[in-house]
Amino acid sequence: MNQFEKIATEGRSEGLYADGIDTMQVNVGLRCNQACAHCHLSASPESKEIMSWPVMEKVLQIAESIAPGTVDITGGAPELNPHLKGFIKGLSTLDIRSQVRTNLTALLEAGNEDLIGFFKDHRVKLVGSLPCYLEENVRAQRGDGVYEQSIEAVRRLNFVGYGIDPDLQLNFVYNPGAAFLPGDQADLEGAYKKELKDRFGVSFTHLLTITNMPLGRFGEKLEKESRLDKYVKLLSDSFNPETVPGLMCRRQISIGWDGTLYDCDFNLALNMVMNHGAPDHIDKWNLNDVVGRRIVTGAHCFGCTAGNGSSCAGELVAEPQ
C-alpha cells in the first residue's frame, strides 16, 4: 500500500476500489492545435497519437455493453481526430450521450466549420477550457491570440443555443495559472459569468474548477524552477477526506488513443495502466474485472483530494455558502 492509499482509506482496506462505471472517458488522440504551459499530457500540434477507427469500433462495442451515462471524449483536441463525427454518431445510435472536451479554438480550425451544428444536432455536451476570464492570464497559459479566438468560439456556440438552452450545455474549465489550489467553484462561476457577460455578452452553463496536476508540461516547468516538491507537499498537506467517496476513478474508466485502459486521464499521462487483475487493454476487456477493480494510485492522486477536491467534472465537495 502506498502513502496515498494509506491516507485515503485510513488503513481500512488494502487499496482504493472502483464502484461501477458511470462515465467512459475516451482520449481520441494527443494532437492539439495548442501547446499550453499547464498541459498534463504535453499535447501539441506535433503529437502523432490519434485513435484509429478500428479502435473506436471496439470502444463502441464496450460502450454498448456498459451503457454508461456519458462518454466523455477528450484529447489533445478531439476535433482534430478525423473519425470524431463517426464516433459520436455511433454513440447516438446506441442512445449514449457524448460529451466533448474542447479547447474552443479547435472549433475554428479549417474544416471544422460545420462542427458546432453537428454537436447541436447530436445534443453533445461541451466542456470548454477557459482557464481565466482575464486575457493576460489565458495568454500566459495558452499563448497569443487564444483568448480572442476562444471568445469568438463561445459567441458562435451561444448563437446556436449552447450555454443558453438548458439542453445544450456549455461548461467551462478553470485551472489555476500557477502552483496554487483553485478557489471556491461557486464564487468563481459567479465572477466568470459576470465578467464574460459584461465584457463580451457571452454566456455559459457552469464552471468546473480543476487542480493543476504536477505532471506533463506543468510538472516539468515546476521541476525546472525547483518548485515541484513544494507543490506536491501543498497537495498532500491539503488532503481532504471528504473528497475520497467522489473520486472520479471510482465511477469512471479512461481509454487511451491506442485502446490501453487506465483508471483516469492522469494515470494515462503517467502511463500507469489498469492493474491489480483488471485488463490493461480493450482487447482483453472483461467487465467483471473492471467494475470493482483496485485503482492504481500514486503521489499525484493528492491532486484530486486537495482542498475542495478535483475531477474532470470540477470540485468534489462544495464549500458551505
Ligand code: SF4
Ligand atoms: S491543455 Fe488542452 S488545449 Fe492545451 S495543449 Fe493540452 S490538450 Fe491542448
Ligand code: SF4
Ligand atoms: S489521479 Fe486518477 S487514480 Fe488518482 S485519485 Fe485522481 S482520479 Fe483517482
